[in-house]
Amino acid sequence: GQCVAVCPTGALSEINNMHKVWAALLKHEKHVVVQVAPAVRVAIGEMFDMEPGSITTGQLATAFRRMGFNGVFDTDWAADLTIIEEASELIHRIEHGGKLPILTSCCPAWVRFFEYQFPDLLDIPSTCKSPQIMMGTMIKTYYAEKMNIAPEDILVVSVMPCIAKKAEVQREELRIGEMKDVDWVITTRELGYMLKEAGIDFRTLPEGEFDQILGESTGASIIFGSTGGVIEAAVRTAYEWITHEELTDVNFRQLRGLEGIRSAEVPLKDMTLKIGIAHGLGNARKMLEGIQRGELDFHAIEIMACPGGCIGGGGQPYHHGDFSIIRKRQEAIYREDAGKPKRKSHENEMVMKLYREYLGDPYGEKAHELLHTTYTAKEMI
Numbered sequence: 001g002q003c004v005a006v007c008p009t010g011a012l013s014e015i016n017n018m019h020k021v022w023a024a025l026l027k028h029e030k031h032v033v034v035q036v037a038p039a040v041r042v043a044i045g046e047m048f049d050m051e052p053g054s055i056t057t058g059q060l061a062t063a064f065r066r067m068g069f070n071g072v073f074d075t076d077w078a079a080d081l082t083i084i085e086e087a088s089e090l091i092h093r094i095e096h097g098g099k100l101p102i103l104t105s106c107c108p109a110w111v112r113f114f115e116y117q118f119p120d121l122l123d124i125p126s127t128c129k130s131p132q133i134m135m136g137t138m139i140k141t142y143y144a145e146k147m148n149i150a151p152e153d154i155l156v157v158s159v160m161p162c163i164a165k166k167a168e169v170q171r172e173e174l175r176i177g178e179m180k181d182v183d184w185v186i187t188t189r190e191l192g193y194m195l196k197e198a199g200i201d202f203r204t205l206p207e208g209e210f211d212q213i214l215g216e217s218t219g220a221s222i223i224f225g226s227t228g229g230v231i232e233a234a235v236r237t238a239y240e241w242i243t244h245e246e247l248t249d250v251n252f253r254q255l256r257g258l259e260g261i262r263s264a265e266v267p268l269k270d271m272t273l274k275i276g277i278a279h280g281l282g283n284a285r286k287m288l289e290g291i292q293r294g295e296l297d298f299h300a301i302e303i304m305a306c307p308g309g310c311i312g313g314g315g316q317p318y319h320h321g322d323f324s325i326i327r328k329r330q331e332a333i334y335r336e337d338a339g340k341p342k343r344k345s346h347e348n349e350m351v352m353k354l355y356r357e358y359l360g361d362p363y364g365e366k367a368h369e370l371l372h373t374t375y376t377a378k379e380m381i
């Protein structure tokens, strides 16, 4: 039988979908598309003897085309979409006296942990689906319509730094009707094995581009791969929406770093946004217990199960506890962000076009129907 692992360290056995992906690519019966998460591009090079922290975004796009995918998309696009929804939700909660703090919800290992461990706090997580799931939903609705392909003829493959993402796609709460948003997840390591199997010399690949309409990304979406990045991306957008002023320096350095628990205050016109960040489940538990006891007071918190965030995910090339490798991956993430012409999610033109053409208002009715989810208290059996 299949073993669905949620272990963020990757110690449990994982569902292996590599052969299914090859079979689908060889058969040509379905329209097979791929998406790749931000943290993958700063780590996969290590499997091909490249320096930790090498940025391989363009090589990945080319590698996917050579493997035969019909659509090559960037989870970063959906990370920008996630920020539009999450920043809207934060502002909505602040303005309407909603539950605070809002807790980021893109880490499925963490989501599962609090469903078991903190059932009394189920109203704090953002209801936003994670970027990998938002991308799957948009592929099987918006993209399917645009391409005139029946959603059931599309297979969505995700390349993720994460073992828990394999379990996330099995969540009943995330189905669109009967359909799964994402069909198969492979990890960074598994993609590396597949490229080796196919004899693709990753190091010498020319740089390619992702396909539009789901390929544009801003610097804000790339930093999702690091601890502190999701909340920094949300602040960049919330700042402009709350103050109605242009944010000229997008670098919120007080939110960055690798300490297990961090907090920061970001002054906005008439208020100060109080932010908490934790990574690693032990640190996360400490922070949530502080909130439960009323000792910690934040507007927004970001929690990631893996040390360093997704750059240190259980599906990444092994780093054997060497934190200097995580640090190099993290530096690469912020380097890639700094090099982008656009660094705020609401500047992603393809995401804003999606709202104009298909979704309507951010955090509106259709966005709720497609991009939001629910959480359920779960008991150990």
Ligand code: SF4
Binding pocket: 008, 106, 107, 108, 109, 110, 161, 162, 163, 164, 165, 304, 305, 306, 309, 310, 311, 312, 313, 314
């Ligand atoms: Fe997966 Fe990232 Fe969460 Fe780790 S921190 S379990 S890699 S989503």
